[in-house]
Amino acid sequence: MINPIKLVFCLALFAAVCALEVFLSKRRAWWPGLVLPLCLLPPVLFVLPNVVLNALGVAENSLQKVLSLLMGLLFFAPALVLLAIYWHCRRSGKHREQVEKIKIQDL
Template sequence: MDGNMIAESMGMSGISIIFIVYFAVILLIAAAACYWEVRLSREQEWWKGLILPLFAVIIGSIANILAIILLMIYGVNRRKMKKKNELEQMKIKDL
């Protein structure tokens, strides 16, 4: 094996290890959230069980709002670029 093949195989294993660690951390967070939700939902006060679901909705809403804002920015900028290109094409045709 030459050096390039070894470097490529090590690079892929590094990415795989990072993915496995990331996936494990996500699973641990999900498991902890589920455990915490079970404990909170068994409390005497009914509102304590709603803390995590509300938190998830808020985070999801913020992410959705951010995605919508980013798409709007993208659309506005693309429209400006299109108009600019059309003006340049009109100027070229006028000459």
């Protein structure tokens, strides 16, 4: 059974990490926003092959294999969320800079 206190704590921790990612992604330099997603990728790259190989070896039917592979791919979700936050913040920052340049040129 899922402990609600642990669930709330994990969600709050992930929300704090997402807020930190937004802060780092909005910096002028491009690299601080990539630190957190790149920190999450190596553990995923070590865990994912193990999960895939165990899923292919242990599961009896194809449905169990597919579900095990999907559970293994869920390890990528936090890294993908942080990369999506980085991409969105950098893109909106570039758009904002272009609007500022146009406003300056109009004056």
